[in-house]
Amino acid sequence: MKELNRKELLGHVxxxxxxxxxxxFLHQHLKKEGGRRAAHRFCISNCTVGEQLQEYGKKLS
Structure with missing residues (x-):
């Protein structure tokens, strides 16, 4: 797979x-029930989209 440049990576993100x-809906529900911090923690650690976003972030660094 070819290396994506910064502009392409940001477009994917x-x-x-x-x-x-x-x-x-899940983020909104978690934010309502557990607060913004709990919803953000879920997105970073458990959500598959969040994991993909982290991979793109590592490539940007």
Whole structure:
């Protein structure tokens, strides 16, 4: 697979966030029940989209 440049990586990140994260019912529910921190922790550690976003972040660094 070819290496993506920074602009392409950011485009993939934006697409993922718009497609899956914007309006996520689970995030909204967790935020309501456990607070913003709990919802964010779930997205980072348990959500498959969050894991993919972390991989893109590592490539950006």
């Amino acid at each position: 934006e697409t993922l966030m718009i497609q899956y994260c914007k309006g996520c």
